[in-house]
Amino acid sequence: MKLLAAALAVAALVLPAAQAAPRPTVPGLVYTPGYGNSIVVRYDPMTLVRSGPRIRLGGNASSWSWSPGRRYLAIASAPQRLTVVDVQRMRVTARVRLAPGGGVTRAVTWARDRVLAVIETPSGAVVTAVDPLAGRVVRRTRLSGTFDFELGRLPDGLVFLLGTRDRIAPARIVVVGREGRTRVAIVPQLLIGLARRAGRLEQRRPGVAVDPLSRTAYLVGGDRIVTVDLDTLAVSDSGPLRTLAKVVAGSVRSARWLGDGLLAFVGTNWDSSNGWARTGLRIVDVRKRTARVVDRGASSFTVSGGRLLVESAPSRRVLGVTAYGFDGVERYRLELLGATWLKKQGSLGYVCRDAFLRSVLDLLTGRTLGSGFAAGTRCPTLLVDDSRG
Structure with a gap:
């Protein structure tokens, strides 16, 4: 009996430890x-x-x-x-x-x-x-320009693109220090704004990718990438990248820093003969000054779960998702039946039809982690990481 009591006591101690920790x-x-x-x-x-x-x-x-x-x-x-x-x-x-x-x-x-x-x-x-x-x-500091949705974070500050109203002008990048002091670098090589010129609407907006380690901002516009030292505000331009085509009349870019000397961007170009054309998703090695196409059809992308994610919606019956590594290699391709969008929260993807949840994905692998949610379960907004704005 004493041996049995001792065994039960040991089991009582072991069982709680063996149970899975709450998520x-x-x-x-x-x-x-x-x-x-x-x-x-x-x-x-x-x-x-x-x-x-x-x-x-x-x-x-x-x-x-x-x-x-x-x-x-x-x-x-x-x-x-x-x-x-x-x-x-x-x-x-x-x-x-x-x-x-x-x-x-x-x-x-x-x-x-x-x-x-x-x-x-x-x-x-x-x-x-x-x-x-x-x-x-x-x-509080008032600036003579608009917030243009291209931003990057530093451990001690914030960097963003300053827009214009009803005119096209040289691009400006704002560097905000921890006490709220603002410094502005003018980048004359790139233009920003929306205006009517010669009877047609022209738009220019560079993308901004910020490397917080080297404290450098890379402005992607047209056929070139201009570098801004965020400590000194020195602007450097090594000329057009040999792997990017010259833009005649207009360009819009959106960029993200990936790390290890790499950035990704998408955008559109405009010229009078061909109209608007997508650049596709491209990865740029800023050290080698080369760019390569990863997905020609991409009009936008997100970075989440260690992947570059490109979505396409040929109809409301299916949502296509293609995931790439930062090396530009395709990792998986999904067709999500009945989905209209994918909400990315850290390493998890929430497959939604309008406002309602259908399933949960592992964004690194594309594997389905959960499904069969009750009708009316809404797609969540989880505050896992800092918002993009």
Whole structure:
């Protein structure tokens, strides 16, 4: 009997340790109807079961960023409000009004002990620096231009492209330091803006890819890539890349930094004889100054789960997804029946039909991890990584 009791005692100690540890939950957003509110709550990323306290933001969330230690989350929401959340305790530590008057917060980033936000207002972009734990604004700077949705983050700041209104002008890149001080580099080799010239509409917008390690911004426009040193604001241009065609009249680009000297971009070119034409998805080696086509039909791409993801929707009956490694090699190709879009959250992809969830994918491999969700289960917005804006 004593031996049996001892065996049962040992089993009681071993069994809990042998059980699988509970899956970590992540904060995510619950959207209420209309523009009334967004709610932050914890989700199981696989089952989407919600748990714990709920935090009301007071408006729909537009951008967010994690603190360096991932304890705090800064979330911008309408109307120009920043909410700082202690994620461990799921409670609000501060709420700050970012800018007076109308506007939408386009980008938020945590820069050491400050939070930086870019607000698009009717009169132009406003950069606001916030002490997130004290809950106060430390600096506001108004810029003579618009936020143009091409941005990159630094450990101590933010970099973004400054647009123009109703004219085409030399491109400008804004570098924001942790205290909210702004510096502007003018890049005369590239143009930005939308205007009517000689009776036709012309558009120019370079893409921006930021290498946070070398503190360098690469502006991709037309047939060239211009480099900006983010410390000195020195601009260098080695001329057209030999593997990119010359652009006659217009070009639009969107770029992302991949690391190890590589960036990816897509875009369109325009000339009077052929009209608009896609560049396709291309990977550029900035050290060798070469570019190669990865997917000729791509009009856009995302970087998530260690993959370059290209989506195509020939009809509402099927969504095509092609995944490439950063070496440009195709890793998998999927046809997602009944899907209309793929929501990327870290390493997971949520296959959606309109607002409703159908299945969950591993973005690295393309494998289905979960399906059979109850009718009415909404596609989640999980705050796994910093938002793109």
